[in-house]
Amino acid sequence: MYGLNDVTVSNNDFQEILTNPLIADGGPLSTSEENFSGNTYNSPAAQSSWMNVNGSAVSFSTWASADETNATAQQVAFPNSSVSVASYNASISGSDSVDAFMAAARSESSQDWQPQYTAAAVIAYRAAVQWKERHQPGRRVCHGPLYCGRVIFRP
Secondary structure, three states: OOOOEEEEEOEEEOOEEEEEEEOEEEOOOOOOOOOOOOOOOOOOOOHOOOEEEEEEEEHHHHHHHHHHOOOOOOOOOOOOOOHHHHHHHHOOOOOOOHHHHHHHHHOOOOOOHHHHHOOHHHHHHHHHHHHHOOOOOOOOOOOOOOOOEEEEEEE
């Protein structure tokens, strides 16, 4: 049995998601219970499989015409898109990549704990960058997500 009740996903920016689908709904979409509205989507992956409903690929154009009529497909220009997990990893002498950070984080153990590979450290880095930018006239701060994952509904 599959069921979602009164779920609303609205006014989000799903940006630079590297794999499809951006939205995965494990069961049939019930527009009376699942409400998508005003979201903006962008991915380097093919639009033809940005969504997946009940195990089948759904193109963005089909999604926008049937399931979320006010959805847009466009890249959002965040004021400081360079603040990322990758740039944080580079700031602590790692490679400028999310994969490198994740590999280091996954290798953590109680015998070899490195607090710089925690979510708290990444969040603190972003806050410090934002504080610095707020105190430099004329600069804008990115309020978008550091890392955007996929929305996945599973039965």
